[in-house]
Amino acid sequence: MTEAKSAAPAAKETITRNFLDTPSFWREYPDRDIEFVRWYPCNITPLTSDQIFSTIETHPRTVSFYLHIPFCNQVCTSCPYNKLHTRNTLVTDYLEALKAEILLYSKLGYLDGVKFSSGYLGGGTPTTLRAEQLDDLLGFLRRHLEFTDDYTVTIESTPVDIDQRKIDVLLRHGVNRVSMGVQTFHDPLLRYLGRARAHTGDSALRTIELLDRNGMENICIDFMIGIPGQTPELWAQDIATLTSIPVTSFSVYNYAVLPGSEAFFAVQSGITPPCPSTKEADAMYHYMHEELLSKNYLALTYNDFAEPMKPEWAAKGAQTFPILPDGSKPYQGLKAETLSLTDHLAQVWGRCGDMVAIGSGAYGYLNNHLYCTEPDIGRYIETVRSGRLPAVMGSYTDEHERRCRTLVLGLKLLRVSRAEYRARHGVDPYEYFTEKIDDLVGKGLLEVTEDALQVTYPKGWHYIDNISKTFYSEANQRLPQPTSASTEILNWQVRPESGRRMLNIV
Numbered sequence: 087m088t089e090a091k092s093a094a095p096a097a098k099e100t101i102t103r104n105f106l107d108t109p110s111f112w113r114e115y116p117d118r119d120i121e122f123v124r125w126y127p128c129n130i131t132p133l134t135s136d137q138i139f140s141t142i143e144t145h146p147r148t149v150s151f152y153l154h155i156p157f158c159n160q161v162c163t164s165c166p167y168n169k170l171h172t173r174n175t176l177v178t179d180y181l182e183a184l185k186a187e188i189l190l191y192s193k194l195g196y197l198d199g200v201k202f203s204s205g206y207l208g209g210g211t212p213t214t215l216r217a218e219q220l221d222d223l224l225g226f227l228r229r230h231l232e233f234t235d236d237y238t239v240t241i242e243s244t245p246v247d248i249d250q251r252k253i254d255v256l257l258r259h260g261v262n263r264v265s266m267g268v269q270t271f272h273d274p275l276l277r278y279l280g281r282a283r284a285h286t287g288d289s290a291l292r293t294i295e296l297l298d299r300n301g302m303e304n305i306c307i308d309f310m311i312g313i314p315g316q317t318p319e320l321w322a323q324d325i326a327t328l329t330s331i332p333v334t335s336f337s338v339y340n341y342a343v344l345p346g347s348e349a350f351f352a353v354q355s356g357i358t359p360p361c362p363s364t365k366e367a368d369a370m371y372h373y374m375h376e377e378l379l380s381k382n383y384l385a386l387t388y389n390d391f392a393e394p395m396k397p398e399w400a401a402k403g404a405q406t407f408p409i410l411p412d413g414s415k416p417y418q419g420l421k422a423e424t425l426s427l428t429d430h431l432a433q434v435w436g437r438c439g440d441m442v443a444i445g446s447g448a449y450g451y452l453n454n455h456l457y458c459t460e461p462d463i464g465r466y467i468e469t470v471r472s473g474r475l476p477a478v479m480g481s482y483t484d485e486h487e488r489r490c491r492t493l494v495l496g497l498k499l500l501r502v503s504r505a506e507y508r509a510r511h512g513v514d515p516y517e518y519f520t521e522k523i524d525d526l527v528g529k530g531l532l533e534v535t536e537d538a539l540q541v542t543y544p545k546g547w548h549y550i551d552n553i554s555k556t557f558y559s560e561a562n563q564r565l566p567q568p569t570s571a572s573t574e575i576l577n578w579q580v581r582p583e584s585g586r587r588m589l590n591i592v
Contacts, residue, residue: 112564115529115552120340121567123554125449126494127456127487128565133480138455139196146440148203148234149452150433153184153227154445155212156463159247159284176463180446181219183467185226187444190475192230196453197442201232204430205239207261213243217251224259233260236426240265240306245285245293253300263304263427264297265337266290270313270320271327278314278358279341280348291331298332304427305334311374312341312367314349315359321370325377334427335392338374340367372544384420385409386428387498388547392420399425407501409543411533417543419500435495437510438488446476449568454488456481458568479568485511486559489518493539493557497532498550501540515539522556 113119157177191197205227215223240263241256248264256264269279271287285293290307297305309324328336341361343349352358362370371389379385382394384406395406395418404425409417422432433439434451443450446466448459457480460466469476483491489511496502507515516523516534523539526532531546531553532539541553558565 111566112555113552115531115549118549119551119555121551122340123494123498123551123567125456125567126491126562127481127483127559128562128568130456130458130479130481130568133455133457133477135457135475135477138453138457138477138480139194142196143454144440145196146200148433149197149200149440149442150430151202151205151231151442151444152448152450153205153207153212154443154448154459155207155209155215156180156446157209157214158211159214177215177219179467180463181215181223183470184223184445186470187476188226188230190470190473191442191444194475201234201237202442203234203237204433205237206430207239207241209242211244211247211267212241213247213252217249217255220252221255221259224255224261228259236429238262238304238426238429240304240430242267245290248293248297250296250300253297253302257300257302262302263306263334264302265306265308266293268307269310270316271324272320275313275315275320278352279310291327294331294333303334305332307333307336309336309338310341311338311370312361314341314353314361316362316370318366318370318373322373322377325374329378329381329383333393335386335390337391338371338389368548371548375544375547379409379415379417382416382418384418385500386420386422386431387500388541388550390431392428399427402426407538407540409500411535411540421501422499431499435498438491438495443477454483456483456568487561489513489515490557490559490562493519494554497539497541497553497557500547501538503538505537519557526553526556 111119111121157180213220237260239259239261241261242265244267248266268285268290269281270276271290273286276284276286294305294307307328309328311321343353343361349358353360361367375385375388378391384392384395386392395404402425405421406418407421409415409419420428422428423436434441438451440452441450442452443457443459446459446463447461450457450459457477460469460476460478466476492507492510493502493515496507502515504514504516507513511518516539523532523534526546527534531542531549533542534540541547541550546553
């Protein structure tokens with residue numbers, strides 16, 4: 087037998103870790119599920135504000151808000167969120183509608199005497215608003231909603247949509263956290279993201295320095311893994327830059343090439359280079375975890391980190407927990423509920439508490455109902471002008487769903503206290519979900535102690551969304567994350583009997 091001329095060609099690496107190399111949003115272990123779990127439940131149907139408050143079941147002590155500003159001066163090539171190019175007349179009408187909605191919530195009986203402990207202005211890019219518009223909106227919020235003494239408010243921005251005037255306005259109205267979409271400090275990669283005209287690595291560094299010099303208490307930046315053309319070497323340089331600048335916290339997200347998007351066709355046609363493979367991107371995540379944890383950075387989730395413990399944080403009662411309970415390495419996680427600067431994340435995921443949704447295409451949770459607001463900006467404006475809250479879809483959570491929800495979202499924070507779970511739900515999580523938890527323990531994804539359920543490191547972190555989805559109720563199995571904001575992606579249809587639009591889940 088003659089020797090083969092050459093070995094069979096190696097399989098070509100797929101171009102991205104998300105939609106193009108993953109046949110389904112639902113993956114079963116040992117396959118890794120990479121759909122980012124952030125909301126629960128998923129079985130949303132048409133829902134009105136009258137239905138949400140028809141029977142009052144709870145009365146929260148504190149509440150958060152999410153306020154959506156769907157405007158950007160430049161729309162990124164792969165952004166899935168509800169957003170529009172900034173247009174002056176529409177912006178003015180939208181801001182007046184936001185104030186009308188805030189007034190409706192200020193008069194809502196369900197929120198009588200309730201204080202806001204945190205808030206988040208997202209988008210879009212909220213800082214595309216002019217300084218005087220931000221001043222008017224933030225002042226209106228403070229006048230008509232009541233806040234706790236140690237409240238935190240976050241606003242999203244890009245490096246070029248914030249300046250000295252806007253920083254002065256933010257600080258004057260108590261905004262103490264800026265979350266800035268840096269994505270990478272490498273200019274060629276920013277061009278592949280469609281960000282080249284928006285900012286450069288140097289301009290991002292200058293903005294971070296400006297925020298720090300003005301006393302912004304918490305500066306957070308967003309990074310991306312999986313960008314076209316990104317290499318492990320470039321990623322290591324980004325992490326080195328990150329650890330050398332005055333950033334309080336940061337988040338890392340997977341770059342998503344969405345079918346039919348501008349980025350999709352650019353990658354497919356070779357205009358932009360291929361994205362790192364799933365294997366390469368996973369290696370970048372692992373490198374980041376080891377590099378940061380070894381330098382005493384604190385993990386909030388598998389993709390959210392805070393800088394090493396500050397004396398002032400410890401003085402305020404901030405607490406940590408060992409990521410490796412055996413103590414083999416001194417890696418630490420931060421208990422989000424023990425620090426005011428992380429209260430929003432603790433409220434939304436840790437406590438699964440109430441959150442008011444303000445704006446078009448926003449999500450909230452009130453009176454045991456997950457709900458989303460009208461994503462069509464024109465209909466949203468019409469609705470609040472008529473004196474009605476703009477809830478259009480959602481789902482009621484009974485006690486079983488609430489027990490599921492606490493683990494689906496709470497384990498994203500890497501640890502759920504058994505005592506706190508018992509206080510909230512009247513049952514121990516291990517006793518209630520024994521079979522599911524034993525299965526996760528057997529797979530090496532979860533550890534059970536007398537005190538807590540804790541995600542293992544590094545294996546459990548790698549499978550974090552598989553772990554979350556383990557606790558989906560039967561009614562929510564295999565349903566995608568609900569998001570009325572992604573109107574470009576989701577398939578909406580009109581229900582003849584109600585005239586409302588709803589998700590066509592297939």
